[in-house]
Amino acid sequence: MAEPLTFYFDFSSPYGYLAAQRIDEIAARHGRNVVWKPYLLGVAFKETGGQPLLEIPVKGDYARHDIERSARQIGVPLVWPQAFPFSGVSASRAYYWLAERDEGAAKALARKLYRAAFGEGRDIAGPEAVATVAAELGHDKDDVRTALKDPAVKERLRREVDDAIQAGAFGSPYILVDGEPFWGHDRLDHIDKWLETGGW
Template identity: 45%
Template sequence: MTAAAPAPLDFYFDFLSPFGYFAASRVDALAARYGREVRWRAFYMRGIMQERLGQTRPFLEVPIKGDYYRHDVPRMARWFGLPLKSGGLANFISAHACRAFWVIHDHDPALAKRFAWEIFEWHHARATPPNTPEQVAQAAANVGWDVAHGDLALAVQQPAAKVRLRDETDAAAEAGVWGTPTFIVDGEVFWGADRLYLVEDWLRRGGW
């Protein structure tokens, strides 16, 4: 009897987060070393913050925490070896990009990953927040989205795309996700790009 393939690792992210950008650069290679696939799962972090966590104050306005964030993000970028030229938290509403991810994913999950990385780079490495449907569609075209699959700029504004993102966000919350990035492997939840070393330890040991 052929042994069952190991369960995939779920990678939950919102494009807004630079920590999601950092994690996206390494998660697939890490999982592959242990024979695992990665399911990339975009969700809308602002929805969870407001509806699930009751947080309405802009993150950077929180005393001490905001100052730490401003110091930590460049430090983490250096550690991950990634360029950082952020478009800023307040300047990016990621809903269109997150909706587009799922539209693309339903056609081609591999292309959706390439699109996700393109969006991460637009915002976090080029300081060009892809806010509009047209910008999101251009990012998709850059990585191979064929207009024969449909008008992406139009698709992300349709009720179906909005409902899909809300459903994915609700599913993420139900799975225990409250921050971005989050990794779930074998039912174990890890939050934060700096937890990748714990994810690897889990994969290497096969649990604890």
């Protein structure tokens, strides 16, 4: 069985949102699975000296335009959250809590959280907001609230963030294909071709 792709992303990343719409479909065309790995760009930025893209003068204006154009191109809704950028800590903890039990359900939650944030412009930053979105998929809100405070879940996210940075992740999306790194939503077509041809 071929190795899965690793999909690093931050829930506050609109380009991550766009990539999340296509990455599993692209991988499946080539008989591959995808391991989703939410992490925290803010921690990576401390290592790399990076900063939120949309806050960079001139470049941020272009990026906002490009994100909106890219959403139209792939046919997904885009509604900017009122508070942006926002913390992805609670969403990431919820993902890893659920992934321990059911990776498919965790991916479904990640997609739902992304859609709530960037498809509907909703707040997903705090624990209550995340629990509300999870409840829309049938998860018990009290279970989610409890999980977000669980020291083991907190430690899992810390470990995953460290592992992402060790793997070279510095942006979102950051995707590894057999050890080959691809950064950005605009590299998904390259990934598709790489998987088709075995690389170049």
